[in-house]
Amino acid sequence: MDALKEQNQDAKLITGNREVRLNNENLKRLTEDHLYHIALSNVQHDLRQLFGDVKFVCFGGQSSRMEKFASFISKELGLEDNGPPKNYAGNTDRYAVYKAGPVLSVSHGIGIPSLSIIFQEIVKLVYYAGCRDVTFFRIGTSGGLGLEPGTVVVSERVVNGALEPSYKMVVLGKTIDRPAVVDTTLVEDLANCSLNSDNFKTVKGTTLCADDFYEGQGRVDGAFCEHEDGEKFSWLRKLKDNGVTNMEMESLGFIAMCHRANIKGAVCCVTLLDRFEGDGLTTNRQLLSEWQTFPQIIVSRYIQQKLNESS
Template identity: 65%
Template sequence: MDTTTDDNDIKQNRTVRVKNPHLLKNTVDHLYHISLSNTSDDLENRFGDVKFVCFGGTPSRMSKFTQFISSELGVKYYGDVGSPTNITGSTDRYAIYKAGPVLAVSHGIGIPSLSIVLQEVVKLVHYAKCQDVEFFRIGTSGGLGVEPGTVVVTEKVVNGALEPFHHSIVLGKSVKRPAVVDKEFAKEIYQFADISDKFQTVLGTTLCADDFYEGQGRIDGAFCEHDHDDKLNWLKHVHSQGVCNIEMESLGFITMCHRANVKGAVLCVTLLDRFKGDMVTMDHKFLTAVQKYPQIIVARYIKNAYHLLLKKG
C-alpha cells in the first residue's frame, strides 16, 4: 500500500492534523505512555502556548536541554518551580519537560520507541489547540566522511535501501509512506550555524537504520554475517549517494511530522567517522560537550522565532 501524498500538502496551514476519524467518536482519550488525558488534564490551559517541541533520546539529556532553553529564552519551568519537572511523573517510559513555549520530550532508541511518544505528543498538541507548532529531533549519530562533533542538519532522509520512505506492516499489509523533509525549514535552521562555533554544521542526507549493529553495517555486534570489506564497500556506496550520517529515528520522525502537517527538522551530532571504526571511543567529557552542539543551533533558532512572536504580540 503506497500512501504517498502531495509534497505541497506540508506547506498548507500549520494546524496540527490528527487523521483518525475514530477519535471523533471518543470523548475520552488517555495518552497512556505520557500519563495525560484530554478530559481530566486541561490540556489547552497547560499546553496551549507550546510552539516548539524538541525530542531527544534520554530523559537526562532533555532535562538538561530544558535548563538550557529556559536560560536562553528567559522563561520559567512548568509549574514555576526551580528545576525541570517531568510532566509524565506517574510513568517511567518517557519524560516530558516544559519551559515557556518549549516542550522537551525523551523518545528512547529507534523508530518503534519514538513512534509511540510522537503519536501521543501529536495528539497532545492537537487537543491543546496549539498553532504553528514546530518539532525538532536533537540527537547523536555516526558520521560518514565528516569529523566527529559535526552537526548534520538533515535535508533528505532515506532507509537502509536508500529510499525516502518509511515501510511498516499494518493489519498484515506492507505500508509505504513518504519521508518528506521540509527543506526550506532545514535551510532556515542551518543559517543559525555560526562561523565562530567550535564545531562544523552541514546540510546532508541522513540514513535511518533499523538497528545499531547489522543495520548500520557494524562488525562488532553479537551476530555478523559480513566482513570488513563488505562493510567498507557499503559505507562507500551510501556515502557516494550523499549520506553523511546514520542514526535510527529520523525516518519515522520526518514521516510522522509530514502526516501531522507539522514542520519537522532533524539535527544530529556525529560521534565518530564510520570509515575509521565502529565503536564510539570519545571520552565522557568530550561526549557530553558534543551532545550539546545540535541543541545550540536549535536554541538559536527558537530564541529568534520566540522573540519575533513576542514582537507580534
C-alpha cells in the same frame, strides 16, 4: 464532554497557516483519550491550560539529556525564575515530557518503534491543547561518514537502508509506504543558525535511518554478524558516494510522521564518530557530553529567533 466533541469535530486543528492532522475518525467516538505512555488525559487534565502556549517540541533519545536540554532552553529564554522544568510524564517511567515556557523537551527512546509511540501521543497532546504553529525537532546523535566527529548534520534528506526516502510499516498485514518529505525551508533556516564563531561545524546532508544499531548499520561488533570488514567498507563508500553524511535510527519515521501530520519538522544530529575510522566510541565521556549540546545550540538559536520575530 461538549468541549471534547468540539475539539474532535473535524479531527484536525488549524495551527496558524498549517493544520495538525490526526487522521483518525475513531477519535470522534472517544469520551476520553488516555495518553497512556505519558500519563495524561484530555478529560482528567486541562491540557489547554497546561500546554496551550507550546510552539516547539524537541525530541531526543535519553530522558536525562532532554531534562538537561529543558534546563538549557529555560536559561536561554530567561525563564529560570519559573523554577526547574517540570516532567509532566513523571507518573510513568516510559518517557519524559519537560516543559520550559513554549518549549516541550521529550524523550523518545531508541528507534522508530519507540519514537512512534510518544510522537503520536504528543501530536494528540498539542491538538487537544489548542497549540498553534507548532514545530517539531529531533535533536540527537549519529554516526558520521567522512565527517569530523562533533559535526552537526541538519538532514536535508532522510532515507532507509535501501536509500529510499520512504518509511515502510506493516499495518493489518499490508506494507504501507509513508513518504519522508523534508521541510526544505526549515532545513535552510536551521543551517543558517550556525555561526562562524562556533567551535563545531554545521552541514546539511542525507541521513540514513537504520533498523537497528549493529547489523543495520553495518557494524561487525554485535552478537550477530555475517559480513566482513571489506564488505562493510564497500557499503560505507557506496553510502558516501550517494550523499549519505550520517546514520541513526529515528529520522525516517520522525520526518514521515511530521509530513503526515502536516507539522513542520527537522532532524539535527551531531556525529559522535566517523564510521570509516571504527564501529565503537573511543572519545571520553566529557567530550561526548559537550558534542551532544551542539545540535541543541542550533535549535535553541532557531527557537529564540522565531520568538523574537513574533514578539
